[in-house]
Amino acid sequence: MxxxxxxxxxxxxxxxxxxxxxxxxxxxxxxxxxxxxxxxxxxxxxxxxxxxxxxxxxxLNQTARALRSGDARSIGLVVIDLTNSLFVDVARGAQEQAQSQAFTLQLASANNDLAVQDAHLSFFDSARVSGVILAPMQESDEQIARVRRHGRPVVVVNFDSKLTDSCRVLIDNERAGYIAAKHLIDLGRTRIAFVAAHDDYQPVHDRRRGVRAAVEEAGGAVTLIELDTVDLDPPGGADAGRRLAGMPEQERPDAVLAVTDLLAMAIINELTNAGISVPEDVAVMGCDHNSAAWGGAIPLSSVSMQGEEMGRAAVDLLLGELRDEHGGHVHRRVLLQPHLVVRESTIGRERVPV
Amino acid sequence: MxxxxxxxxxxxxxxxxxxxxxxxxxxxxxxxxxxxxxxxxxxxxxxxxxxxxxxxxxxLNQTARALRSGDARSIGLVVIDLTNSLFVDVARGAQEQAQSQAFTLQLASANNDLAVQDAHLSFFDSARVSGVILAPMQESDEQIARVRRHGRPVVVVNFDSKLTDSCRVLIDNERAGYIAAKHLIDLGRTRIAFVAAHDDYQPVHDRRRGVRAAVEEAGGAVTLIELDTVDLDPPGGADAGRRLAGMPEQERPDAVLAVTDLLAMAIINELTNAGISVPEDVAVMGCDHNSAAWGGAIPLSSVSMQGEEMGRAAVDLLLGELRDEHGGHVHRRVLLQPHLVVRESTIGRERVPV
Structure with missing residues (x-):
């Protein structure tokens, strides 16, 4: 409704x-x-x-006709985690596109656990879906190969596998880091902290590269302070926030770019608790547009990761591969561009467009 | 991650x-x-x-052991719509509980379409899941009966079916309306508009009853203005917001309770555009704690619908029914209590607890 x-x-x-x-x-x-x-x-x-x-x-479109005739076929989608709204967006986009092509879509969350991811793939395999879309948490080529051996194409989203020979849909994470840092620089901020953890994760690694590029481009006027924290979730943000709040005022960054929105939300809480104004004293932004982080007192600037578009593109690639099943299929790598979402946490309430 | x-x-x-x-x-x-x-x-x-x-x-718990041994069994969950974050919360709670009991959970969205809901139920049926949890958009007893005939229990969530003989988990929507209206009354607001559409939907109908009860309880000091709009989504809110903004100041309500957060968000936009301050001139709140509505400029007060708890309770009921499959099962109706979430849109920024 x-x-x-x-x-x-x-x-x-x-x-x-x-x-x-x-x-x-x-x-x-x-x-x-x-x-x-x-x-x-x-x-x-x-x-x-x-x-x-x-x-x-x-x-009535072909979906409705297929559904009525009992002809609908299925696509299985396995994502890392439903706490990150990116994957809910992916599911929505994929469902919409699947339905328009007379497919239904079933969704499963691996809940950050490779064994659970594997169990879901087995479920979809034995449920005889037409194909699988997988947002893996790390290289999963053995699991993917097993599904493929049973004649089901697999499209990989949000992970740039070096091993798997498959179609894939990616968001340009380096660009995400770049446009976020560029936004803070354009606002005149000169001491930018980049808060992150788990540089072994592709998105973290790539965003960091983009942030560095933007700061380098700005020349000596802008300083980058790279601050590592304990994890990508709120406890990591609280830790980083306390350290930032504890710095002498003249050393403290005037802008914080957190690699996830959940980190940024917790950082804002700690700064505000310590009497530091956001964004007046310190502008803060996240980088993955996760609606789980929108509940804070100050609306958060971030970078949208185009989840719905990712889902739609993945379905298109999967259906393309199904159509080509008698040979001649060429795998594609689709790279989507993120975009900036500007809210109060970087530009202040007065300037937010309503 | x-x-x-x-x-x-x-x-x-x-x-x-x-x-x-x-x-x-x-x-x-x-x-x-x-x-x-x-x-x-x-x-x-x-x-x-x-x-x-x-x-x-x-x-390692029994889930992990079952997953390793290939013994994991599955639960299918069919919800109305993934745009409403309530159902994402339900899925998260259900998944957590399922996994702790060595089950995997697969999720499907009916996308507001009964034929799609039916196709998902057929998919889970032929995939031989152990049982199904269904959040139906309306009476779906034929579809439910079909799944049951194949020996799979069905638990109904978020819909109080009069027909189906099944376990069900509900949120007390009347109470949700009551505590929302009570919050506005406790803030000293005396002219409360209740904005809604689709009184044929159970949640709308029940919340309205709770709102009326709270206003009645307050005696003659508080007036209730019931404002119908075109739908439960942002266009309905924009319509209601324009009508509210167009009222002469002395007739305009000093508080608005919208039956959904998406309505409330759009109402705030229209009021703010017209130069009316939220919450100083008009306090505004929603009533379903939908994270899709959190992107607005002013953090929104609402009522949490306990989605995760709903999901966990549904899995418990389903597994109970599976354990009782050789007879003696007694269906249960679990009613969960909503709780108030207070943010700036009703109490102003200064008073929001950080």
Missing amino acids: MRKNGARGGAAGPPNMHHVAELAGVSVATVSNVLNHPEKVAGSTRSKVEKAIEQLGFT | MRKNGARGGAAGPPNMHHVAELAGVSVATVSNVLNHPEKVAGSTRSKVEKAIEQLGFT
């Missing part, structure tokens, strides 16, 4: 059930009922919906 | 991989690797992890 998002809002394309629902002033579930179980819908509501269908020239 | 949440943070129980990771200062993926693929981990890291394992008295 909460369907609707910016991405679809602006999209062109044939009218769908959401458009019908909006025009008729009813829920999408009601439209679905009119199409599938008209006997359950009051006559007056039914005619409103039918009128909207006619007015929009709406026709 | 972003695992960790309040619910688990305070939980008692045996040490798990997250505790080991924290103590060793490594990622959970690294701990998993030490346990499953020690050859992939550098010796120094491995000994840090092994030391933490010993220090905590960590032992």
